[in-house]
Amino acid sequence: MGASSTATRPRGVAREENERLILEAAEAVFAELGFKGATTGAIAARAALPKANVHYYFPSKDDLYRAVMARVLDRWLAAASSFDDSDDPADALTRYIAAKMELSRTMPLGSRIFASEIMRGAPAIADHLETTLAAWVADRGAIVRRWIAEGKLAPVDPKVLFMMIWATTQHYADFARQIEVLNGGRPLSDDEFAEATRQVARTILRGVLL
């Protein structure tokens, strides 16, 4: 199984480059049109590649979709770890909310794909929800309950708290269009977004902190 078993090797350059190109194009198209609405032709066009080439790297549309979802879930897992950077509830929640808001700001497409996936019944990520996500919630839920027992937090179902954080932060990605309209037709500027982040964090903290 060593690197010597195959003859040539430094060829994988084009492969990595094109896979990245296709994944980025697919992320945009899936986010805007949904799974069924997205076409491999549209993804190929956006990646400036022939359709057959897309099918060379990702045999089926479903394979490509799952690869895109995997990338999204990886990013989210990384952001979720910011919850563990502190054992102080105010710190931990502030950091986590900020990290999720930052993701909604810089990578809104993934959030939209995730939302569509859940609304379809989560056929492609059911196992991820049941294993990884459930475990994360169980672990952090225990921390939240400890904070409550220590008198640091108002008694609140950890699931309700996490759901509020997810809902609100992801809303800034999923409903960006609605927010833009209510902001006078202009997307939130960096400053406006930073201010929204601060207010969201402050409101949630006031809501659960003792």
Add this chain to the structure above:
Amino acid sequence: MGASSTATRPRGVAREENERLILEAAEAVFAELGFKGATTGAIAARAALPKANVHYYFPSKDDLYRAVMARVLDRWLAAASSFDDSDDPADALTRYIAAKMELSRTMPLGSRIFASEIMRGAPAIADHLETTLAAWVADRGAIVRRWIAEGKLAPVDPKVLFMMIWATTQHYADFARQIEVLNGGRPLSDDEFAEATRQVARTILRGVLL
């Protein structure tokens, strides 16, 4: 233009019945598969009607989709009026949150269609957002600002507050599948949902009330 200008009239009975049947079927199919994923054939099958009959009442898929969206927006506007039932911020917010949660509980499909529509860029309801919704937010935003001036509410951008309410309450409809998984594979019972409603309202009120 009187009712006498056309000859016969009491015939519209089948029309109303079938239109309702089709709209309900369409709501379910659009919610689950998205605009592009939904097929007129699937909608017809769910309504137990031939596809051609669906096209008799709604000439195009787009017409049908817009009719479904109009129904959803009507319901939401009705729920939104519960915000005006009281001039006390605690009352008004509690009622509004409860009304939105109730909608998420009893009519989650509409919420999902709305979410998909926004994520597509809101092509079918752009004008509704710019007129009706913007006006609602402007009016109620003024009320919120008055409450803040009166020292009843913490200083918060009304848009941030409304967005948190929409995001959290609609999350219970849009992400019902995720909630179900985190609830041990079982959807929230009536009691669990009522408890979630109470905790959401309490947390948001604590977050903004003085």
Add this chain to the structure above:
DNA sequence: TATGGGCCTGACCGTTTGGTCAACATTGGC
């Protein structure tokens, strides 16, 4: 420069889709 494997793609195919249409059924008024 011959060879072989990774890479690339135009042309093609079976299926599904939104939508049409001609023909048929039903109904209430005269």
Add this chain to the structure above:
DNA sequence: GCCAATGTTGACCAAACGGTCAGGCCCATA
């Protein structure tokens, strides 16, 4: 019992779809 409007439907079509494939290209090695 006839008529005309309303309602109903199987059969059909052009377009778009996901996916296939034979053949060509490029390049490191021998």
